[in-house]
Amino acid sequence: MITERRNPRSVDIDLLPTERILKIINADDALVANVVASAIPQIAKVVETAAECIRSGGRIIYIGAGTSGRLAILDAVEIPPTFSTPPEWIQAVMAGGAKALPHAIEGSEDDRARAAADLKSKKLTKDDLVIGIAASGNTPYTHAAIEFAKSKGAKTVAVVCVENSPMSKTADLTIQTLVGPEVITGSTRMKAGTAQKLVLNMISTATMIRLGMTYSNWMINLSMTNNKLRERGMHVLQEILGVRRDEAARLAESSGSNLKVAVIMGASGCTKEQAEKRLRDAKGNLRTVISHFGTGRE
Numbered sequence: 183m184i185t186e187r188r189n190p191r192s193v194d195i196d197l198l199p200t201e202r203i204l205k206i207i208n209a210d211d212a213l214v215a216n217v218v219a220s221a222i223p224q225i226a227k228v229v230e231t232a233a234e235c236i237r238s239g240g241r242i243i244y245i246g247a248g249t250s251g252r253l254a255i256l257d258a259v260e261i262p263p264t265f266s267t268p269p270e271w272i273q274a275v276m277a278g279g280a281k282a283l284p285h286a287i288e289g290s291e292d293d294r295a296r297a298a299a300d301l302k303s304k305k306l307t308k309d310d311l312v313i314g315i316a317a318s319g320n321t322p323y324t325h326a327a328i329e330f331a332k333s334k335g336a337k338t339v340a341v342v343c344v345e346n347s348p349m350s351k352t353a354d355l356t357i358q359t360l361v362g363p364e365v366i367t368g369s370t371r372m373k374a375g376t377a378q379k380l381v382l383n384m385i386s387t388a389t390m391i392r393l394g395m396t397y398s399n400w401m402i403n404l405s406m407t408n409n410k411l412r413e414r415g416m417h418v419l420q421e422i423l424g425v426r427r428d429e430a431a432r433l434a435e436s437s438g439s440n441l442k443v444a445v446i447m448g449a450s451g452c453t454k455e456q457a458e459k460r461l462r463d464a465k466g467n468l469r470t471v472i473s474h475f476g477t478g479r480e
Contacts, residue, residue: 183344184344184362184363185318185344185368185370186363186367186368187367188363188367189210189363189364189367191209192206192210192365192366206365207372210364210365210372210373211376213361213362213373214359214376214377215380217359217361218380218381218384221357221358224355224356224358225357225384225385225388226388227355228313228339228355229384229385229389229392230392231311231339233389233392233393235310235311236271236393237393239309240307240309240311241270241272241273241304242271242272242385242389243273243274243275243304243313243331244257244273244274244313244382245274245275245300245312245314245315245327246274246275246276246314246316247276247290247291247316247321247323247324248286248291248371249370249371249374249375249378250315250316250317250321250324250341251274251275251276251277251278251282251315253315253375253379253382254274254275254276254313255276255283256379257379257382257383258272258274259274260386261386263404263405264390264401265390265401265403265404266403266404266405267390267395267403272386272389273304275300275301275304277291277293277297277323279300290323291321291322291323292322292323293322293323294322294325294326297322297323297330298326298327298330300327301327301330301331301334302330306331306334306335306336307334307335307336308335310331310336310337311336311337311338311339312328312331312337312338312339313338313339313385314327314328314338314339314340314341314353315341315378315382316340316342316349317342317370317374317375317378318342318343318344319340319342319343319344319349319350320348321349324349325348325352328340328349328352328353329352332352332353332354337354337355338352338353338354338355339353339355339357340353340355340356340357341356341357341359341381341382342357342359343360343361343370343377343378344358344360345358357381359377359378359381361373361374361376361377393466394465394467394468394469397422397445397468397469398422400418400422401414401418402441402442402445403441403442404441405439406434406441412439415434415441416430416431416434419433419441419448422445423445423449429448430444436454437457438454442461442466443461444457445472446460446461446472449472
């Protein structure tokens with residue numbers, strides 16, 4: 183298996199000075215982005231599937247063990263504060279549960295029965311998308327999760343770093359990032375983990391964009407719940423509408439701190455209730471609403 187092979191570039195790494203060690207690690211890391219770029223067609227299919235699942239009332243459920251599970255949690259927990267989405271939309275399940283996040287739980291990645299039990303509690307449907315993440319493509323827990331998800335009619339994806347893996351053969355879709363041997367043999371928390379993090383970022387971010395959770399590249403769906411986010415919200419309103427700060431503050435207050443509603447009110451002069459209705463009619467997509475009357479900056 184390629185993830186377990188020795189890396190010829192780091193054979194003598196224990197004999198080298200610190201800066202040389204770091205340069206070898208950095209040079210290997212630099213390969214990852216291009217590898218992920220080659221998987222973009224595969225990632226795009228997953229994004230389109232994910233967006234359709236959420237539109238249909240389904241969920242995206244990441245599942246993995248060890249580093250893969252931790253990266254899944256890291257991505258999933260950041261989506262609600264970034265896009266003000268329900269936490270149910272993107273979830274993460276890790277072998278060993280919450281206890282495995284700060285401490286490794288030996289044997290949890292081999293527990294196939296636990297994978298089925300963990301997903302059984304999710305009450306999967308045909309509208310759900312289960313994304314199994316494993317560098318080897320053969321982690322028993324994660325492979326069993328994909329098998330269970332398929333048995334319940336859910337759509338499935340394997341995110342792996344090897345070719346022709348058991349998980350890839352089982353899943354409906356595969357994202358394959360062949361990053362090659364690690365600087366420390368078998369330490370897939372390194373390049374493989376970096377590739378997984380990039381892939382998950384792309385899946386969740388592009389899915390939110392497809393669902394209208396941004397306007398241009400603004401986080402238009404953010405909740406202004408603290409000083410930093412309020413400042414960001416004021417800046418977004420000023421930039422989109424071309425208004426002064428005092429007008430942005432007035433719109434934010436009168437819209438109930440809902441940026442999308444505030445933009446519609448500022449652009450069209452309508453009431454909060456009218457703006458909310460227009461947004462509902464457009465299924466929450468601000469771009470669709472704005473296309474009818476602009477922002478005043480065109």
